[in-house]
Amino acid sequence: MSESESDSEVFDAAAATELVKKLRRSFTTGTTRSYEWRVSQLESLLKLSLEHEEDLCNALHSDLSKPVLESIVHEIALLKGSCKLALKELRRWMAPEKVKSSITVFPSSAAIVPEPFGVVLIISAWNYPFLLSLDPVVGAIAAGNAVVLKPSEISPRTSSLMAKLLEKYLDTSAVKVVEGAVPETNALLEQKWDKIFYTGNGRVGRIVMAAAAKHLTPVVLELGGKSPVVVDSDINLQVASRRIIAGKWGCNNGQACIAPDYIITTKEFAPKLVECMRQELENFYGKNPLETKDLSRIVNANHFDRLTRLLDDDKISGKIVHGGEKDKSKLQIAPTLLLDVPRDSLIMTEEIFGPLLPILTVDKVEDSFDIVNSGTKPLAAYLFTNNKKLKERFVACISAGGVAINETALHLTISTLPFGGVGESGMGAYHGKFSFDAFSHKKAVLYRSFAGDAPMRYPPYTKGKLRILKALLGGGILGLIRALLGWS
Incomplete structure (x- = not known):
C-alpha cells in the first residue's frame, strides 16, 4: 500500500486541518511565490505528461474505456499545451500592470500587482480526470499558490496514478493530493481555504458554495447544463x-x-x-x-x-x-x-x-x-x-x-x-492567462513620494479649499486653474 493510499484511508477532519496548517506554513515561507519555484513545478508537470503518456492512457481506458486518441488529444496534449503556455508567458503574467494615476494624488504612480491567494483547494471531475484535475493546478501553481487536489473517486485508476505521480514530480511541501470519496471531500470542505475551484455538477456545486460561504471563501464553479x-x-x-x-x-x-x-x-x-x-x-x-x-x-x-x-x-x-x-x-x-x-x-x-x-x-x-x-x-x-x-x-x-x-x-x-459558465452553468473562468487570473488576487497599489502634499485636504475646511477641491475633482487641471484665477 502506498503512502497516499494509507493517508486516504484515515483522512478525516483532523487530518484535513493538519494538512491545511502544513501547507499554510509552507506558503508563508514565500517559496511558492518565487518565479523559479513556479517554473520548476510547471516543468515537472510537463515532464510528467511526457514520460507517462502510456500509463495515463491505460488508466483512462481502465476508468472509461477511453480511446487512446481521445486520451492523448483531449486530455494529455491539452495539459501539455497549458504547461508550455504558462512557462512561456509566466514572467509577463507575474509583472505588475502599470495603470494611470489621478490628478488628485499628483505626483504618483499606480499598478495592479497579481499575488497568490494562498492555499487553494481543487476538486475535480471524473469525465476528463487527468485534464480537469491538472489544468486548474497549472493555473494555481503559475499564480504561486499552495495546492490541495481532490481527484474524483469515480475514476479511481486515474486518481491513484495522479496521486503517485504528483508525489514523485512535484514539491510535496506545497502540492498535495487527497484521494477518497464523500467523507474526504466533506473533511476538506470544512477547512478554511483561500480559494476553491470545483468542476462537476450543480448539486455538488451548491454544497461547495455553501461550505465556502461559511468562511467567505471565493469559488470558481465549473458546472454544466443543457447545451x-x-x-x-x-x-x-x-x-x-x-x-x-x-x-x-x-x-x-x-x-x-x-x-x-x-x-x-x-x-x-x-x-x-x-x-x-x-x-x-x-x-x-x-x-x-x-x-x-x-x-x-x-x-x-x-x-x-x-x-x-x-x-x-x-x-x-x-x-x-x-x-x-x-x-x-x-x-x-x-x-x-x-x-x-x-x-x-x-x-x-x-x-x-x-x-x-x-x-x-x-x-x-x-x-x-x-x-x-x-x-x-x-x-x-x-x-x-x-x-x-x-x-x-x-x-x-x-x-x-x-x-x-x-x-x-x-x-x-x-x-x-x-x-x-454563467448562472447555473457556473461562475468564474479559466484556461490560458484566465487560469492564472483565477488563482490571483489583483492587488491595487499606489506609490507616492513626500512631495506634492496639498494643504486643501487637511482641516480647517475653508470655503476656498472646498472651491479648489471641487474644481480639481470636477475639471482636472483646467478646472483647478480656473478656480485659482477666480474664473467661473
Missing part, C-alpha cells in the same frame, strides 16, 4: 453532422459538460438532418456501435441506470429514430437520436451527460431562441448556419458560458478565450 445546438437549413449538412457527432459522441461518448445536449431545427429540415446523422454515425462507429473501440463506455452502473431511466420515460415512447441499443454488462449505450421529444420529458428536464441526443422541431429556426432562453443558462451554445444576421442575433441574444458558430466543443481549446 443546445440550433441547426439552420442553410448549411453544409454533412460537415455540420460530423461536427455535432464529434462534439457529442467524440467527447467521451457524451459524458462532457460542453457536449451537445439537444438539437433544435425546423420541422421541414429535421428528416434530412436525422438521415445524414444516421449515415455519419454508421460511418464512424459501424453498424453495431456496441462493439466499436472508438467510443468510451458509460462510467459506471449508476450512470448507466440513470440514462436508461431517461430512455424508459413513457413520454418519449416511440421517439427513438436511431440507436437505443444498450448492454449493461459492457456499460455501453449506442449513440441514440430521438425526434420530437416533449419538452416536459425527463430527457429534456435534466442534463443528459451521455450518448442520447434529442431533437426538437420548430416552425422556423428563430423560434429556437425562446426555447433556449426559457431554460437555465447553458455552459455552451452552438449554432449552425450561413445566415449572418442569425449568427449576430444568436450571439447577442443567447446567454451561455461560451458560444461556437458552425462548430461544437472546440472553443475550449483556444487559450485566449475564457472557459466558464
Whole structure:
C-alpha cells in the first residue's frame, strides 16, 4: 500500500486541518511565490505528461474505456499545451500592470500587482480526470499558490496514478493530493481555504458554495447544463453532422459538460438532418456501435441506470429514430437520436451527460431562441448556419458560458478565450492567462513620494479649499486653474 493510499484511508477532519496548517506554513515561507519555484513545478508537470503518456492512457481506458486518441488529444496534449503556455508567458503574467494615476494624488504612480491567494483547494471531475484535475493546478501553481487536489473517486485508476505521480514530480511541501470519496471531500470542505475551484455538477456545486460561504471563501464553479445546438437549413449538412457527432459522441461518448445536449431545427429540415446523422454515425462507429473501440463506455452502473431511466420515460415512447441499443454488462449505450421529444420529458428536464441526443422541431429556426432562453443558462451554445444576421442575433441574444458558430466543443481549446459558465452553468473562468487570473488576487497599489502634499485636504475646511477641491475633482487641471484665477 502506498503512502497516499494509507493517508486516504484515515483522512478525516483532523487530518484535513493538519494538512491545511502544513501547507499554510509552507506558503508563508514565500517559496511558492518565487518565479523559479513556479517554473520548476510547471516543468515537472510537463515532464510528467511526457514520460507517462502510456500509463495515463491505460488508466483512462481502465476508468472509461477511453480511446487512446481521445486520451492523448483531449486530455494529455491539452495539459501539455497549458504547461508550455504558462512557462512561456509566466514572467509577463507575474509583472505588475502599470495603470494611470489621478490628478488628485499628483505626483504618483499606480499598478495592479497579481499575488497568490494562498492555499487553494481543487476538486475535480471524473469525465476528463487527468485534464480537469491538472489544468486548474497549472493555473494555481503559475499564480504561486499552495495546492490541495481532490481527484474524483469515480475514476479511481486515474486518481491513484495522479496521486503517485504528483508525489514523485512535484514539491510535496506545497502540492498535495487527497484521494477518497464523500467523507474526504466533506473533511476538506470544512477547512478554511483561500480559494476553491470545483468542476462537476450543480448539486455538488451548491454544497461547495455553501461550505465556502461559511468562511467567505471565493469559488470558481465549473458546472454544466443543457447545451443546445440550433441547426439552420442553410448549411453544409454533412460537415455540420460530423461536427455535432464529434462534439457529442467524440467527447467521451457524451459524458462532457460542453457536449451537445439537444438539437433544435425546423420541422421541414429535421428528416434530412436525422438521415445524414444516421449515415455519419454508421460511418464512424459501424453498424453495431456496441462493439466499436472508438467510443468510451458509460462510467459506471449508476450512470448507466440513470440514462436508461431517461430512455424508459413513457413520454418519449416511440421517439427513438436511431440507436437505443444498450448492454449493461459492457456499460455501453449506442449513440441514440430521438425526434420530437416533449419538452416536459425527463430527457429534456435534466442534463443528459451521455450518448442520447434529442431533437426538437420548430416552425422556423428563430423560434429556437425562446426555447433556449426559457431554460437555465447553458455552459455552451452552438449554432449552425450561413445566415449572418442569425449568427449576430444568436450571439447577442443567447446567454451561455461560451458560444461556437458552425462548430461544437472546440472553443475550449483556444487559450485566449475564457472557459466558464454563467448562472447555473457556473461562475468564474479559466484556461490560458484566465487560469492564472483565477488563482490571483489583483492587488491595487499606489506609490507616492513626500512631495506634492496639498494643504486643501487637511482641516480647517475653508470655503476656498472646498472651491479648489471641487474644481480639481470636477475639471482636472483646467478646472483647478480656473478656480485659482477666480474664473467661473
